[in-house]
Amino acid sequence: MHPQNRDAGEIADLYGLLAEFDTAEGLLAAAERAREEGFRRMDAYTPMPIEGLAEAVALGKTTVEKLVFVAGLLGATGGFMLCWWMTVVAYPHNVAGRPLNSWPAYIPITFESMVLIACLTALIGMLMLNGMPQPYHPVFNVKEFERASIDRFFLCIEARDPRFDREATREFLEGLNPLEVMEVEK
Amino acid sequence: MTAADPVDTQLGQWQRWALMAGIAGVLLAIAGYLLNGWTQFLRSYLFAFLFWTGMGLGCLAILLLHHTVGGKWGMMIRRMCEAGARMVPLMLVLFIPVLVSLPVLYSWDRPEALHDPIIQGKAAYLNAPFMIARTVLYFLVWGFYAWRLSRWSGEQDRTGDASLIGKMRGASAPGLVLFTFVTTFAFFDWIMALEPHWFSTVYGAMFLIGQVLESFAFTIALVIVLGTREPFSRYLTKQHLHDLGNMMFAFMVLWAYLSFSQFLIIWAGNLPDENPWYLRRFRGGWGWVALTIVVFNFATPFVLLLMRGVKRNAQRLLAVCCLMLVIRIVDVYWIVEPSFYEQKLVVHWLDFVMPVAVGGLWLAGFFWQLRSRPLLPLRDERLQGAPRETVAF
Numbered sequence: 001m002h003p004q005n006r007d008a009g010e011i012a013d014l015y016g017l018l019a020e021f022d023t024a025e026g027l028l029a030a031a032e033r034a035r036e037e038g039f040r041r042m043d044a045y046t047p048m049p050i051e052g053l054a055e056a057v058a059l060g061k062t063t064v065e066k067l068v069f070v071a072g073l074l075g076a077t078g079g080f081m082l083c084w085w086m087t088v089v090a091y092p093h094n095v096a097g098r099p100l101n102s103w104p105a106y107i108p109i110t111f112e113s114m115v116l117i118a119c120l121t122a123l124i125g126m127l128m129l130n131g132m133p134q135p136y137h138p139v140f141n142v143k144e145f146e147r148a149s150i151d152r153f154f155l156c157i158e159a160r161d162p163r164f165d166r167e168a169t170r171e172f173l174e175g176l177n178p179l180e181v182m183e184v185e186k
Numbered sequence: 187m188t189a190a191d192p193v194d195t196q197l198g199q200w201q202r203w204a205l206m207a208g209i210a211g212v213l214l215a216i217a218g219y220l221l222n223g224w225t226q227f228l229r230s231y232l233f234a235f236l237f238w239t240g241m242g243l244g245c246l247a248i249l250l251l252h253h254t255v256g257g258k259w260g261m262m263i264r265r266m267c268e269a270g271a272r273m274v275p276l277m278l279v280l281f282i283p284v285l286v287s288l289p290v291l292y293s294w295d296r297p298e299a300l301h302d303p304i305i306q307g308k309a310a311y312l313n314a315p316f317m318i319a320r321t322v323l324y325f326l327v328w329g330f331y332a333w334r335l336s337r338w339s340g341e342q343d344r345t346g347d348a349s350l351i352g353k354m355r356g357a358s359a360p361g362l363v364l365f366t367f368v369t370t371f372a373f374f375d376w377i378m379a380l381e382p383h384w385f386s387t388v389y390g391a392m393f394l395i396g397q398v399l400e401s402f403a404f405t406i407a408l409v410i411v412l413g414t415r416e417p418f419s420r421y422l423t424k425q426h427l428h429d430l431g432n433m434m435f436a437f438m439v440l441w442a443y444l445s446f447s448q449f450l451i452i453w454a455g456n457l458p459d460e461n462p463w464y465l466r467r468f469r470g471g472w473g474w475v476a477l478t479i480v481v482f483n484f485a486t487p488f489v490l491l492l493m494r495g496v497k498r499n500a501q502r503l504l505a506v507c508c509l510m511l512v513i514r515i516v517d518v519y520w521i522v523e524p525s526f527y528e529q530k531l532v533v534h535w536l537d538f539v540m541p542v543a544v545g546g547l548w549l550a551g552f553f554w555q556l557r558s559r560p561l562l563p564l565r566d567e568r569l570q571g572a573p574r575e576t577v578a579f
């Protein structure tokens with residue numbers, strides 16, 4: 001096989017470069033450096049949430065919040081209209097001489113359905129936008145990665161990042177004081 | 187703390203300004219008494235007294251809650267809550283004008299109440315000696331917890347003893363129950379009894395949560411204003427503001443929930459012994475005040491505080507706190523003042539003077555108390571918690 005082709009073939013098999021850190025601070029500093037360097041397609045893997053990490057590795061604003069806002073409005077409107085339709089249109093009933101459209105009684109249902117629909121959207125939207133369910137993920141090909149759920153902190157710069165370069169990115173990561181830098185196969 | 191400390195100098199300046207405003211307010215209030223009489227004086231005074239005493243009670247409630255459940259959010263505002271809580275027992279002095287003229291405000295203490303069968307049915311509870319005794323008891327309970335927790339906190343400053351955290355928690359958990367019980371009755375006695383025919387069991391909790399809300403707004407605003415200076419600048423993070431904003435949001439929704447549930451139950455029942463309270467507060471112009479409260483104490487902060495960008499930005503959060511403080515005064519006014527008038531919106535100029543008079547004195551005392559201790563509990567090990575210990579994303 002032609003050397004250049006083999007190179008291209010290997011890049012195609014490469015998911016990204018994984019750097020292992022033994023402290024949360026080390027990982028956070030590395031992620032911030034990587035962001036400053038211009039990398040965008042990266043992810044961090046840690047045993048517990050770390051403040052500031054999401055901002056450092058995220059692509060930008062998530063769409064979940066917009067989805068939740070719209071869902072909340074729809075839920076509130078839907079809940080209100082459901083009550084209105086039942087008491088005014090479908091089953092008009094005189095309760096103690098009150099008008100059919102007795103809106104104060106609708107408020108609890110309106111609020112509850114707003115919260116319900118917004119929460120369901122937040123949960124399902126978050127999972128779907130994260131690409132869940134995902135039975136296979138390349139990072140598990142690295143043996144050391146199992147400690148991501150125990151006591152180690154990982155930063156993975158993915159090969160699909162436009163700035164990714166097998167050698168230069170490895171050098172960059174090694175400059176961030178990791179324990180080790182590993183290649184992740186697809 | 188040395189005299190050259192710039193934060194202390196600043197707080198001292200605020201203390202002097204508050205005292206001057208308070209004294210000016212008191213002089214104006216005395217002029218108001220001479221011009222308009224004792225009745226109007228007391229009507230305006232009661233509402234201002236309740237707003238500012240409530241500020242201290244809200245601080246005590248936050249303090250008890252924080253010691254019970256822990257959490258990093260409370261470390262920034264703890265010293266302010268302690269200072270506010272220590273102001274509560276002093277407010278008993280300011281309640282004396284009300285206690286010596288109960289018949290002026292409370293119709294159950296007037297001669298005509300003797301011919302009112304409903305009030306006569308409550309006479310075993312609603313009588314002047316018992317009311318005064320209860321009031322003293324409330325202040326004793328509040329004063330005890332303010333004193334006890336402040337003392338332990340001061341001991342922590344000197345010794346750094348880690349077992350004090352457990353002691354404060356042990357006292358605060360039952361204290362929170364006792365506090366809520368006692369404060370509920372205080373608001374029954376001081377405000378609900380203004381309309382002695384009417385009753386609502388959720389009333390005490392509703393008013394108390396409103397006071398906690400104003401205390402959150404006040405202490406968060408103070409943290410933000412002092413946030414760029416020592417010692418806050420060394421510890422204050424965006425995450426603290428986010429957590430405090432969330433707490434304010436939670437109490438705001440709880441306040442709305444309690445207020446609305448009282449309204450919904452009375453509206454659904456629509457019985458003549460229950461609905462006059464709302465008729466007084468919806469008719470003759472008061473309805474617009476009620477609508478303003480719904481819009482600015484619930485709807486507006488609800489939308490604003492949902493946004494991360496507001497809670498994590500000091501200046502925006504400060505603006506929400508200021509809005510909250512202003513609308514809290516309006517809400518206390520709307521709850522207290524309609525009791526005195528038959529479905530007619532009446533605003534007297536003393537209603538503007540009194541919050542300044544009482545507030546000036548309260549704030550002067552508050553800053554005096556705040557300056558007596560370091561502004562952060564520096565030897566509480568939880569202050570130093572690493573950022574990664576906070577999980578609220």
